[in-house]
Amino acid sequence: MDELRNRAKELLESNTVQLIIGFEQGNGNKTRAVFIEKPENTSKLIFDSRCVQNLAVYLTKNEVKRKGKPAIVAPVPVLRSIIQLAAENQLTYASLVILGITPESKLVEFSTLEDIETYLDNFTLELEAKEKEILEKIDKMSPEERWKFWINELSPCFKCYACRAACPLCYCTRCTVDDNQPQWIPVPSHELGNLEWHIMRAMHLAGRCTDCGACADACPIAIPLNLLTKKMREDMKGQFGEVKASLKGGNMMSTFKPDDKENFIL
Amino acid sequence: MSEFEPKIVAFVCNWCTYAGADLTGTSRIKYATNVRIVRFPCTGRIDYMLLLKAFGEGADGIIVSGCHPNDCHYTSGNFHARRRWMVFRGLMDFLGVDIRRIQFSWVSAAEGARWADIVNKTVTTVRELGPYNDYKKVANYLQNEVTHG
Numbered sequence: 076m077d078e079l080r081n082r083a084k085e086l087l088e089s090n091t092v093q094l095i096i097g098f099e100q101g102n103g104n105k106t107r108a109v110f111i112e113k114p115e116n117t118s119k120l121i122f123d124s125r126c127v128q129n130l131a132v133y134l135t136k137n138e139v140k141r142k143g144k145p146a147i148v149a150p151v152p153v154l155r156s157i158i159q160l161a162a163e164n165q166l167t168y169a170s171l172v173i174l175g176i177t178p179e180s181k182l183v184e185f186s187t188l189e190d191i192e193t194y195l196d197n198f199t200l201e202l203e204a205k206e207k208e209i210l211e212k213i214d215k216m217s218p219e220e221r222w223k224f225w226i227n228e229l230s231p232c233f234k235c236y237a238c239r240a241a242c243p244l245c246y247c248t249r250c251t252v253d254d255n256q257p258q259w260i261p262v263p264s265h266e267l268g269n270l271e272w273h274i275m276r277a278m279h280l281a282g283r284c285t286d287c288g289a290c291a292d293a294c295p296i297a298i299p300l301n302l303l304t305k306k307m308r309e310d311m312k313g314q315f316g317e318v319k320a321s322l323k324g325g326n327m328m329s330t331f332k333p334d335d336k337e338n339f340i341l
Numbered sequence: 342m343s344e345f346e347p348k349i350v351a352f353v354c355n356w357c358t359y360a361g362a363d364l365t366g367t368s369r370i371k372y373a374t375n376v377r378i379v380r381f382p383c384t385g386r387i388d389y390m391l392l393l394k395a396f397g398e399g400a401d402g403i404i405v406s407g408c409h410p411n412d413c414h415y416t417s418g419n420f421h422a423r424r425r426w427m428v429f430r431g432l433m434d435f436l437g438v439d440i441r442r443i444q445f446s447w448v449s450a451a452e453g454a455r456w457a458d459i460v461n462k463t464v465t466t467v468r469e470l471g472p473y474n475d476y477k478k479v480a481n482y483l484q485n486e487v488t489h490g
Contacts, residue, residue: 213435216437218434218437218438218439218440221434221435221436222437222475223437224437225437226479261482263482265482266482267482268482270436274389274432277432278425278429278432281428281432303432303436306431310427310428310431310432314427328424328428329421331423331424333410333420335423335424337423337426337427339426339427339430339445340423340445340446340447341445341446341462
C-alpha cells in the first residue's frame, strides 16, 4: 500500500497527473472512491479486498476529465474495462496513468495498452461454480417458469438506473431512457418498463460487458441483473468464439463473419 | 366466439422482402391477411426495441425478414442483423419470452411465393399458440393495475 501511495504522490508532485482516482476509508467498514488532487492527501489511499467498485466508470465523466490527466488505481476488472474503453476509442494510453494492482495487491505498471492485454490473458473470465449452477437452473425451467421467474425478479425494480451509473461502459451522455419523445421505456415501476429496460441494458452491453459485476453490486434491491449479461456472454462464446475486451478485434456485435452459423432463420 | 385471428407484425427490408411481398401481390397469390408489414431501409435498421414494442402493443407474432446473406443492398446490413438476432433470440429465450412467436427469415425480391408461404406458416403456428396473453398482461399496465406507490 505504501508502494501505491508513494507512486501516487510522486505522480502528483511531478505534475505528471493532476488527479488520482482511488479508494479511501468510508463510513463503517466500507470503502469509497476518492479523488486526490494534492500530493499530501495521497496518504488517504487504501486498497484491499473491500474495494470492489469499478473506478473506470469515472474516466469518461466530463466532471472528472475537466480536472486534468488522471491516474487510476486499477485491479484486474478495471484493467479489463480500460481495454474495452480503449477499444471503443474512449481513451488512449497517453490520456491516463494506470496504477495496476495484481490480485496479490502489488503495484504493477504497463508501458503500453497491449501489455495490459497480454497481462489480462492470465485471468480468463470463467463462470464461478455458483453462477453456473444458477444459470443451469434457469435454463432447465420451462419458458413459462422462466417468464414468471424474471417478471418476479424484475418487478421490484424502480429504474433508479444505478446499474447504468455504475457501469463503465454505459457512458453515453444521452441515454435512450432519458428521452421522452418517443418514450421508449415506460417510466412507472411496472413489469413492462422494467422488462424493456433490462433487455435494452443487456443488449447494449452484448459483447462489451467485461463482467466486473458493478451493476449488480450497485443495485439497491439486489436484482441479479448481471445474470443476463453473463448468460449472453456464454451464448456468444458458443456461437462466435471467446468474448473478451480486445484492442484490435472489435466488438462482437459490430463485426460479423459471413459464415456465422444460424439455425433459426427460414 | 369466432376463431382467434392472430395479429402478426412483419418487419421487412425495403430491398428484398418488401419487394418480394409486392411480387406476391402482383402474382395474385393469396395469403393470410393477418400480417401488417412495416418497411425498413435494411434489416440492420430493425431495432430489437421495435420488436418489443410490437408485442407491447398487442402483436401475437412477429416476422423479421430481409435479404439473403450476401445480397444486402448495403453489403453487410443483414450480417450484422443476423448476429444481433442470434444474441437477442438467446436473451429472449432466457427471459422466457415465447420465441416461437418470432420468425426470422430471408426472402428475396424474386420469392413472392415463399413470402406467402412464410406468412401462412407463421399465422398457423401463432394461431395454434393462441393470443400472447402473458405479454399482454404485462403490457396492459395502463388499463389494469397502475401502481402509484
